[in-house]
Each structure stands twice: as structure tokens, then as C-alpha cells.
Amino acid sequence: MTGFGRSSGQIQSCLFTVEMKSVNHRFLDIHIKMPKQLLSIEDKIKKLISTYISRGRIEVYINLEGELQSSKTIHIDWGLLDQYTESLQQIKKRFSINDDLSLNHILSLGEGMEIREEALSSDEVEDELIQLAEVAVKQLADMRKVEGEQLALDINKRLDLLAEINADLQNMAPLVVDQYRERISKRVFEFVSGKIDETRILTEVALFADKVDISEEIIRIHSHVHQFKQTLQTKEPVGRKLDFIVQELNREANTIGSKANDGAIAKNVVELKSIIEKLKEQVQNIE
Structure with a gap:
């Protein structure tokens, strides 16, 4: 935030x-x-x-x-200056230089004196x-708290909408199997001139129903929404926990999408994932 x-x-x-x-x-x-x-x-x-x-x-x-x-102090390295002075005297003697050794000569060396800034x-x-x-x-x-309160209101609205879509998916799921039963019965009827093997049809429908069953994903989405709302009410930092819940919501939506064998369900999954993506963005703002 x-x-x-x-x-x-x-x-x-x-x-x-x-x-x-x-x-x-x-x-x-x-x-x-x-x-x-x-x-x-x-x-x-x-x-x-x-x-x-x-x-x-x-x-x-x-x-x-x-x-x-700041507190600034001058630091003099006397040992180094002593060596400089001695060396200069030796240079004068060795090369028969008559110039006097002055303070400017020493200061020009630079390293013997420095200004230090103390903490x-x-x-x-x-x-x-x-x-x-x-x-x-x-x-x-x-300021972050005020923003968080406004953010929580918006998130709760999106969670309510997500719960509504999940409820619609729950109502749609059985219809997919019923529609498949009707389609397969019609096709079999057309190919066998009215003689239908009910056992075979029931077997095919059962296999299809198991393949497209999204009841577990719907239940988990309902649970995640409930956990999300409960977590928002706590006073401790919850951002990382909400990150995890959003990841789980997205996982369930992807699973439903992969199982979907119906246009209406696929459309609802798109809306579901759109809301989850927005929640993912908003959770990044939550402490």
C-alpha cells in the first residue's frame, strides 16, 4: 500500500x-x-x-x-610527517640544496594531514x-490503514461476485451431464434404428460425468472465498496468506476450465479468472 x-x-x-x-x-x-x-x-x-x-x-x-x-576534526599523522621531514633533509644534504624546509613543503605532501567528519x-x-x-x-x-479499509471494501465486493459465479457453475454442472446423455441417446437411436442399449449409454454417461465433474473444485472455491473473507478480518499482517489463497483460487479455476465441456461454463470460467486476476493485483497492496 x-x-x-x-x-x-x-x-x-x-x-x-x-x-x-x-x-x-x-x-x-x-x-x-x-x-x-x-x-x-x-x-x-x-x-x-x-x-x-x-x-x-x-x-x-x-x-x-x-x-x-557534523563534527569535523583535523587528524595529523605525526609519524608520517616525521618520515617526510627526515627524507627531505636527506634529499637536501645529498644534492646540496640550500633551500630552507618550510611548512608549505610539508603541507603539499597531503597525506600527513586530513580532515575527518565524525558521526x-x-x-x-x-x-x-x-x-x-x-x-x-x-x-x-x-495513511496505509485508510487505504487498506477502502481496498477491503472493494475486495469483498469482488469476492461476493466470485461466489455468485461459483454458485452458477454449481447449478450448471449437472446440466452438462444431462445434455450429454440426451445427445448420446439421440445418436445411438439414429444408428441402431430405435434399439437402445441402456446399459451402454449409462456407462458412457458415467464416464463422461466423472471426466467433467467439477464439484470438488466448486467446493474448494467456496472454502477459499470464506477463508479469504475471514483472513481480511484479522488484525495481523495477512498479505502473504492472501497471496496463497489467490493462487489456490486460480488453480481451481484453471482445473474447471480444463474440464469444461460446455460454452456457458467456459464463459463463467473466463469471468472467474478475470476476478481472480484482479484480486491477485489487489493482494499485492495488502500488508
């Missing part, structure tokens, strides 16, 4: 802003973009999000503004930033 959350606040001398948005995904996939000095709390933010969200691609953006965006590791910054992230993820979860 889609959603958006945003929060901001002043922490020490910095203005922090946390934004989150979600799109559909089969699993929980969290991506966080933040300044390098905040990377130490990335795992904590991911853990926080996972307590509210269990499915979807979550993109998190954390920005900060202010003079103290903001204070507990106060971490705690307050986690609070901002929680405000944003709650907004995100609330």
Missing part, C-alpha cells in the same frame, strides 16, 4: 526532517538516505519501521540543516531523531 509521513524538529542547533513514503512490494524492503554522520542509527530506524510496517518498499529521507551538521553519536541526538522517525512512520501507517 502507498503512504507518506513527515516530521521535523530542532535537535541541538540542527533542524532535522524525516520523510517516509511506501509503495507496493511483496516483502518489507527499507531504503534509507541520510547524511553519513547519522549512519550509526540506521539499523535502529529500520527496526522501528518494522514494528509498524511488515510489507512494502519503504523509502526514508533524513535531512538536517544547521552549522553543526553525531550523542544519545540526545539519537533519541530525538528516533522520536521524529516514529512520528513519520505512524503517519505513514495511518
Whole structure:
């Protein structure tokens, strides 16, 4: 499901802003973009999000503004500079160079001195930033909940329609056998001049009835629809379970389609599969 959350606040001398948005995904996939000095709390933010969200691609953006965006320090490698200086003195002596050794010579070497950006590791910054992230993820979860409620209404309507088509299939199934009995009786009657072997006809009809019997598939579809509706009522994450139920619905529809020996049944199977395909798409939105 889609959603958006945003929060901001002043922490020490910095203005922090946390934004989150979600799109559909089969699993929980969290991506966080933040300044390098905040990377130490990335795992904590991911853990926080996972307590509210269990499915979807979550993109998190954390920005900060202010003079103290990071703590920068100068790091001097004294051992390396000592070696540089000693080597320069040896070079001067060996080649009889009279130039004085200056600070510019040392600084031009570059590697002996560097500016390091330290992570903001204070507990106060971490705690307050986690609070901002929680405000944003709650907004995100609330928006997803509203969308989920609307989605559930639409899904239930489609499930009711699917149940109606399944009931029609249940009524049609015996008619297929009756029609086959009439056709085969008529053909036999035409070929044997009115003398009909009832036993042979009954055997042929029984074999045909067994071949085209869709009663088990109809019963299972009815059960799957009931399970689907029950699952929608639970408070825990149900997306993956509904994925499985939709797969089973599609399996039963395909089986009925392969057994169908009747135009009307085939037409209903097409409608059945169309609804199941839509359910499959919608289930991807459900946490």
C-alpha cells in the first residue's frame, strides 16, 4: 500500500526532517538516505519501521540543516610527517640544496594531514531523531490503514461476485451431464434404428460425468472465498496468506476450465479468472 509521513524538529542547533513514503512490494524492503554522520542509527530506524510496517518498499529521507551538521576534526599523522621531514633533509644534504624546509613543503605532501567528519553519536541526538522517525512512520501507517479499509471494501465486493459465479457453475454442472446423455441417446437411436442399449449409454454417461465433474473444485472455491473473507478480518499482517489463497483460487479455476465441456461454463470460467486476476493485483497492496 502507498503512504507518506513527515516530521521535523530542532535537535541541538540542527533542524532535522524525516520523510517516509511506501509503495507496493511483496516483502518489507527499507531504503534509507541520510547524511553519513547519522549512519550509526540506521539499523535502529529500520527496526522501528518494522514494528509498524511488515510489507512494502519503504523509502526514508533524513535531512538536517544547521552549522553543526557534523563534527569535523583535523587528524595529523605525526609519524608520517616525521618520515617526510627526515627524507627531505636527506634529499637536501645529498644534492646540496640550500633551500630552507618550510611548512608549505610539508603541507603539499597531503597525506600527513586530513580532515575527518565524525558521526553525531550523542544519545540526545539519537533519541530525538528516533522520536521524529516514529512520528513519520505512524503517519505513514495511518495513511496505509485508510487505504487498506477502502481496498477491503472493494475486495469483498469482488469476492461476493466470485461466489455468485461459483454458485452458477454449481447449478450448471449437472446440466452438462444431462445434455450429454440426451445427445448420446439421440445418436445411438439414429444408428441402431430405435434399439437402445441402456446399459451402454449409462456407462458412457458415467464416464463422461466423472471426466467433467467439477464439484470438488466448486467446493474448494467456496472454502477459499470464506477463508479469504475471514483472513481480511484479522488484525495481523495477512498479505502473504492472501497471496496463497489467490493462487489456490486460480488453480481451481484453471482445473474447471480444463474440464469444461460446455460454452456457458467456459464463459463463467473466463469471468472467474478475470476476478481472480484482479484480486491477485489487489493482494499485492495488502500488508
